[in-house]
Amino acid sequence: MFAYVVRRLLATIPIMALVAVFVFMLLHMSPGDPAVVIAGDFASVAQVEEIRTQLGLNDPLHVQFLNWAAGLFRGDLGTSIYSGLPVSRLIGQRIEPTFMLTLTTMIIAITLAIPLGVIAAWKVGTWIDRAVMTVAVLGFSLPVFVLGYALILGGSVRLGWFPVQGYTSIFTSFPGFLRHITLPALTLGLVYMALIARMTRATMLEVLNEDYVRTAYAKGLPTRKVLIKHALKNAMVPISTTIGLGLALLIGGVVVTESVFAIPGLGRLTVDAVLRTDYPVIQGVILVFSLTYVLLNLLIDLTYVLFDPRIRY
């Protein structure tokens, strides 16, 4: 197991290196002079020149890359063009709300989606199944911000149960945190829930056809036990894979949801950086999100052992 973890961690290094090359090349693949693109339409020649020097764009490409990559190893993601602060510090300041939002969303989505998917598969073909699947497809079809604004209008403006926007750190006040996180997490949770519920239902349908499920029923086990201990446990591997792959979707949703609810997280940082073409910040955020995504998926691969004793690492 330990050897496997080390091997997998080592295997992520070349992938992350390629991601880094890719993220670095993005700027140079853009048409025209990168310095001009970053400086914007209204910059003077001197400002463009300043950005060129600041980003080291006068050096040959490989020197630029090596300098930048060397910085990455020291945890130096560059300096924001707009604020002049180190990108790593900007990301550090913004990471907590994003982390908490993602975590809350995952908790809500997973605790709702798996039971719904199991019930839909159990009652396949009935109105319950159809209702769950309709909600699931709807969750896919609605852009998160439409739902977000609808929830603000209903839950905050009309009912006054929740604050309209903003964020309170969990370390400052737990009730305040809950009041602020509920609507954004529900908004984002619906999409993620839809994905997991669909996968749960599909896998459960497959598993429920297996001989060992019939055997379990035949030996007189109660339905609940068959569904959870025999069927769901066997369905968990593909479901966890979907949870992992769905994280990419979740990260995208976080960017939009944070804008809707004015949460000062990484998503807001990205959107602000896009509006100001603050390229080092965009690069830094992409790298951090990609690394998180890869590591979380590795973590999920490792959880397979919990569900399937045949899997040995």
Next chain:
Amino acid sequence: MTDRSHDRLQDPPLSARLTENAVAMADALRRNPTMLFGLVVLTVMALLAFGAPYFGLPEPMRQSPIDRLQDPSAAHWFGTDMYGRDLLSRVLHGGQISLVVGLSVAAMATSVGLVIGLVAGFNRRVDAIVMRFMDALMSIPSILLAIALVALWGSSVQNVIIALTIPEVPRVVRLVRSVVLMLRDQTFVQAAIACGTSTTRILFRHIMPNTIPPLIVQATYICAQAVIFEAYLSFVGAGTPPEIPSWGNIMAEGRMFFFQNFGIIMYPGIFLAITVFAINTFGDGLRDSLDPRMKRRI
């Protein structure tokens, strides 16, 4: 007998094959009402979007400050936005961009992915290099990548399409490659190799047709996702240029005024949701009728 004439002897003429496919398609639609529903809704959406200039609605860009932020009325069915522009007209015209983006991204991602996947699946050396590259590309969350690309390239419909296509390509490559790997050792491919058929011919004539059914299903999901992602990109300010109405743009502009007139977000949102819902149901239906194993179960 050359290889070419041999193939001709076996294949029915193109026209016969097309009719056969059309009949199969009509049959599938008849047996699968949800798929028919999706297709009908999509057709209506396309007619509304591309017919919008001929409905005698106000110009989607014509401003009329005195009428701004009006509620729905007989003159403006969906009300007006903050510049007094007719929302119904804007929402209908906006459908054009969303549909064009969705279809273009689906078509481009599947065709590029198909070629790369075919080659990677058949050539181990290419496979090793290409797949590492695809793994890296897949580690970057797609929306972030698309946002970064549009932010650098500038806002235009064309850039949005390319930026949304790039992150989808690796997923298509994986799908095609897995089918190729499965088929490579099957008897009919081995037989073709033994007959001395050229690699290109094996790939495009014998293997490619088998990748098409799963690919079409994948294309519908890519299309649905691209329609949503176009809205996300416009929403964060890295999408369709503001002077072109698109569902994403209209909603992005409306967010400042959603207290006064929620319709600016709601109407394009509903149209978008219906469209994506229809594409997804169509895709689900296609999957069920193209994959007999799934059909029996559901």
